[in-house]
Amino acid sequence: xxxxxxxxxxxxxxxxxxxxxxxxxxxxxxxxxxxxxxxxxxxxxxxxxxxxxxxxxxxxxxxxxxxxxxxxxxxxxxxxxxxxxxxxxxxxxxxxxxxxxxxxxxxxxxxxxxxxxxxxxxxxxxxxxxxxxxxxxxxxxxxxxxxxxxxxxxxxxxxxxxxxxxxxxxxxxxxxxxxxxxxxxxxxxxxxxxxxxxxxxxxxxxxxxxxxxxxxxxxxxxxxxxxxxxxxxxxxxxxxxxxxxxxxxx
Numbered sequence: 001x002x003x004x005x006x007x008x009x010x011x012x013x014x015x016x017x018x019x020x021x022x023x024x025x026x027x028x029x030x031x032x033x034x035x036x037x038x039x040x041x042x043x044x045x046x047x048x049x050x051x052x053x054x055x056x057x058x059x060x061x062x063x064x065x066x067x068x069x070x071x072x073x074x075x076x077x078x079x080x081x082x083x084x085x086x087x088x089x090x091x092x093x094x095x096x097x098x099x100x101x102x103x104x105x106x107x108x109x110x111x112x113x114x115x116x117x118x119x120x121x122x123x124x125x126x127x128x129x130x131x132x133x134x135x136x137x138x139x140x141x142x143x144x145x146x147x148x149x150x151x152x153x154x155x156x157x158x159x160x161x162x163x164x165x166x167x168x169x170x171x172x173x174x175x176x177x178x179x180x181x182x183x184x185x186x187x188x189x190x191x192x193x194x195x196x197x198x199x200x201x202x203x204x205x206x207x208x209x210x211x212x213x214x215x216x217x218x219x220x221x222x223x224x225x226x227x228x229x230x231x232x233x234x235x236x237x238x239x240x241x242x243x244x245x246x247x248x249x250x
């Protein structure tokens with residue numbers, strides 16, 4: 001699990017470019033263990049899709065450590081993963097890397113019930129077994145505005161791990177921002193990569209990545225409820241968290 005307490009690890013902002021990804025990952029201390037499965041959660045069934053070249057490069061870097069990579073996504077109200085994998089070119093990565101890469105609909109996975117330590121909206125969350133068992137979880141998002149949550153980036157991308165197709169019908173009455181803060185307690189990515197306004201933000205802490213994304217997008221992070229809730233779970237107001245963040249621009 002990444003060390004996310006208080007935003008202690010640096011978060012890097014750089015011009016978007018896949019050629020420098022390995023160097024950036026090294027500088028933020030991302031060194032995955034050898035062997036096993038790496039899960040790449042990209043925003044496949046949402047509104048904003050990371051560049052295919054970025055996904056390809058992330059897979060290349062992961063395969064230098066793990067045995068195989070699963071590109072995982074669940075169904076949404078507007079998209080089906082299988083269709084989107086084809087439409088976005090992700091199925092081509094299976095051909096490129098042969099049996100070491102598989103694009104998978106996690107909605108069809110066996111589910112594992114996980115208790116939420118300090119719930120805002122839900123006492124427990126059903127997660128695909130692949131999420132629980134993966135040695136490495138790489139969270140790849142493309143930032144954008146969102147009608148319900150204000151921002152969709154690293155933390156909101158984790159909402160896409162919930163297996164229900166009717167996510168908003170099920171969770172909207174509970175408060176989507178609260179549900180996102182609950183997910184953040186039980187799913188901690190090994191690394192987060194966000195494509196934002198021609199830049200790339202990379203860091204172990206999805207909260208830090210999202211705060212920086214707000215700055216690049218001229219959004220007020222203090223008006224994004226799931227950011228404030230996630231900071232408070234660490235015993236901090238978002239103002240203090242933002243002051244304590246270590247940011248490197250290259």
